Amino acid sequence: MEEDVDEDLADIEALNYDDLDTVSKLQKTQRYNDIIQKVEDALEKDLGVQDHGMVLEDDPEYQLIVNCNALSVDIENEIVIIHNFIRDKYRLKFPELESLVHHPIDYARVVKKIGNEMDLTLVDMEGLIPAAIRMVISVTASTTSGKPLPEEVLQKTIDACNRALALDSAKKKVLDFVETRMGYIAPNLSAIVGSAVAAKLMGTAGGLTALAKMPACNVQLLGAKKKNLAGFSTATSQFRVGYIEQTEVFQSTPPSLRMRAGRLLAAKSTLAARVDSTRGDPSGNTGRALREEIRKKIEKWQEPPPAKQPKPLPVPDSEPKKKRGGRRLRKMKERYAITDMRKLANRMQFGVPEESSLGDGLGEGYGMLGQAGNGKLRVSIGQSKLAAKVAKKFKEKRYGSSGATSGLTSSLAFTPVQGIELSNPQSHAHQLGSGTQSTYFSENGTFSKIKRT
Numbered sequence: 001m002e003e004d005v006d007e008d009l010a011d012i013e014a015l016n017y018d019d020l021d022t023v024s025k026l027q028k029t030q031r032y033n034d035i036i037q038k039v040e041d042a043l044e045k046d047l048g049v050q051d052h053g054m055v056l057e058d059d060p061e062y063q064l065i066v067n068c069n070a071l072s073v074d075i076e077n078e079i080v081i082i083h084n085f086i087r088d089k090y091r092l093k094f095p096e097l098e099s100l101v102h103h104p105i106d107y108a109r110v111v112k113k114i115g116n117e118m119d120l121t122l123v124d125m126e127g128l129i130p131a132a133i134r135m136v137i138s139v140t141a142s143t144t145s146g147k148p149l150p151e152e153v154l155q156k157t158i159d160a161c162n163r164a165l166a167l168d169s170a171k172k173k174v175l176d177f178v179e180t181r182m183g184y185i186a187p188n189l190s191a192i193v194g195s196a197v198a199a200k201l202m203g204t205a206g207g208l209t210a211l212a213k214m215p216a217c218n219v220q221l222l223g224a225k226k227k228n229l230a231g232f233s234t235a236t237s238q239f240r241v242g243y244i245e246q247t248e249v250f251q252s253t254p255p256s257l258r259m260r261a262g263r264l265l266a267a268k269s270t271l272a273a274r275v276d277s278t279r280g281d282p283s284g285n286t287g288r289a290l291r292e293e294i295r296k297k298i299e300k301w302q303e304p305p306p307a308k309q310p311k312p313l314p315v316p317d318s319e320p321k322k323k324r325g326g327r328r329l330r331k332m333k334e335r336y337a338i339t340d341m342r343k344l345a346n347r348m349q350f351g352v353p354e355e356s357s358l359g360d361g362l363g364e365g366y367g368m369l370g371q372a373g374n375g376k377l378r379v380s381i382g383q384s385k386l387a388a389k390v391a392k393k394f395k396e397k398r399y400g401s402s403g404a405t406s407g408l409t410s411s412l413a414f415t416p417v418q419g420i421e422l423s424n425p426q427s428h429a430h431q432l433g434s435g436t437q438s439t440y441f442s443e444n445g446t447f448s449k450i451k452r453t
Helices: 002-014 030-045 060-090 104-114 131-142 151-180 187-193 195-205 208-212 255-277 285-302 327-335 340-346 385-399 428-434
Strands: 412-414 420-422 437-443 446-452
Touching: 030 060, 030 151, 060 104, 060 151, 060 195, 104 151, 151 195, 187 195, 187 255, 187 285, 195 208, 208 255, 255 285
Parallel strands: none
Antiparallel strands: 412 420, 420 437, 437 446
8 A cells, every 4th residue: 555655646746737738638639639620520511400310319410519518518627727727827927917817718818918028008908808907907017026937937828828729719619510500409499599699508508408407597607707896896797697698688688677587588498408308399489489478578577567547436325324223222322412501512602702611711611501591501401211211210119110029028107197107019000090099097006098089
């Protein structure tokens, strides 16, 4: 085991990281050269898409497209490796540049353009990067702590930049070839997002099958770059959208609705990719129907909200409403009815000042109380029906209205007349009705009956 460890360390030490060929090996592989050659021949001949009448996976045209998609992924990885090599070499000259320019190809172009120049005002970088980034690079380069590179290191860095740009050019050829064949490989996906965007989505995802298995939220971010604001505000920066933003539908959508349109496009593109992966509709009608659905939805979003209609008043009821009546309601109204005294207190006579509890209009006013007579408060003494009924019940209870008598009661009562009065309570009510009454008096031990009418 110790010998194996020593051999591994020897292999690691034997690697020369200063040599670009040791780090980047893709361009020298046979697979890379064969695929690029086939792609160049196909682009030069510019043959139309031919339907060979076989299963999609067995078609050599589809196999070449799948190989192109896999090769584009390998080229992306190779560009990242070369980008790291360039950063390690150029960090001695301009260490702040890698934090200002993030994209590998843009970084390689800027490094190749600057070279060993210390005064960046003499370097024309117009067209390579945005104006805001150019300004920040110029200001940062004036205060950098870097030093010029040796000639040998600078030459290796420039060679690495040229190789990265060559790989990027080869990747564009591969995507162009895939784009020309997308009408046959993915007709429904191409109908929604276009052939160019469909080719980029397939190339980034690693093939049509891999794209079909991907969720819509990830399809929306395919091709999204990390934005470098260089210290500027994030208020005006756009949201992260990948290749979807290059579609015609997305560009024609108002900016306020582009986020929703991007989600909708990603969802429908995923459905179309799943249809194409199973060859469900080679004619592309499904993709065109989905595109029309997207267009109608975006138009629906842009419609103004419906105007608020004026609400008419309800038709008044011509018939009187049914109100509760009966003995119970009449009794309640009698109980809570306003009295005549309150009615007079609520009224005022024109031209006559009312009396008040505190005088001079202070306190509670008396209204017309005392104004109609001799200065006294007049209250009607008429007895209400309810009071009469209560008095009747009290009288019945006092004299007894039923035949039941208590064992403690007695019919004997002492009267102012000498003797004892004996009354019959059971016949008392009948006698009141007939107007006659019999009374028994006891004088000297004898009872005498007197009938009064």
